[in-house]
Amino acid sequence: MKPVRAFFLSMIMISGIALWGAGIYTADASVHMQVVDGYGVSASH
Numbered sequence: 073m074k075p076v077r078a079f080f081l082s083m084i085m086i087s088g089i090a091l092w093g094a095g096i097y098t099a100d101a102s103v104h105m106q107v108v109d110g111y112g113v114s115a116s117h
């Protein structure tokens with residue numbers, strides 16, 4: 073694989089992961105759910 077092609081593939085994958093995370097965050101916020109990380113720790117105690 074050429075370096076330029078690998079770079080673009082990596083950028084697309086990173087962008088997809090970031091958009092997926094932002095989508096989950098906004099979906100949780102839209103239904104007024106408390107955002108909690110994977111360990112059960114939240115911003116407000």
